[in-house]
Amino acid sequence: MFIGHYGPALGAKAAVRQVPLWILFIAVQWMDVVWSILVLLGIEKVRIVPGLMEGSALDLYYMPYTHGLAGALALSVFLGAVVATLMHENRRAVFFIVGFCVFSHWLLDLVVHRPDLWIYDGVKVGFGLWRWIWISLPLELISLLIGAWFYARTVPARTYGNVVFWVFIALMAGLEIYAAFGPEPVSPQAEARTALFAYGVLALVAGLVDLTREPTLQIRTALSK
Secondary structure, three states: OOHHHHHHHHHHHHHOOOOOHHHHHHHHOHHHHHHHHHHHOOOOEEEEOOOOOOOOOEEEEEOHHHHOHHHHHHHHHHHHHHHHHHOOOOHHHHHHHHHHHHHHHHHHHHHHOOOOEEEEOOEEEOOOHHHOHHHHHHHHHHHHHHHHHHHHHHOOEOOOHHHHHHHHHHHHHHHHHHHHHOOOOOOHHHHHHHHHHHHHHHHHHHHHHHOOEOOOHHHHHHHHO
16 A cells, blocks of 8 residues: 555544644655665565566565564554654644554555564464455545545645645545556665655655645744734
């Protein structure tokens, strides 16, 4: 799952307005950000197997640190704590929401991955919906659109803000369709570098899109003083 992970980020912004959208975009991909770094360092392993599944050619045979259950929980607690520490208010809510965003990645991966998510040594889980792209692709788009709907309804837009937002969502959906039917990765290292680049660009654009929305009451009050 790629674009579908951003649905929880958009929904979470509706719950904790004070957290910038770009941080939530990083949070939902935090497990894969760390995974990409570990792949580049040769610590976690992946093979490119053409035709492995309709929705993915990645054989994610060794990623116990980022996509194991214990590792996913640790990464969730870590980033939730870091972001909560940076906030001045509602730190408990920020901790749980950001932590949930991180862990939502594992839950959504559970649905589409083959059994490659570690529970403990020798036991891996995954429902494998990537085997059928006609199921996994609509699921990704539905996840994105549900989050986008909550964001658009609860985070008021400035002038043209909604137009900018829905263009962004359409581009994200197009990116997912391209990823589903486009060329397979050249190598594990190329896939890791591409992932890091994509996550960074999407987080940057999400930050710019967030500027087209009205600030929270607390921020608006502080700016008026």
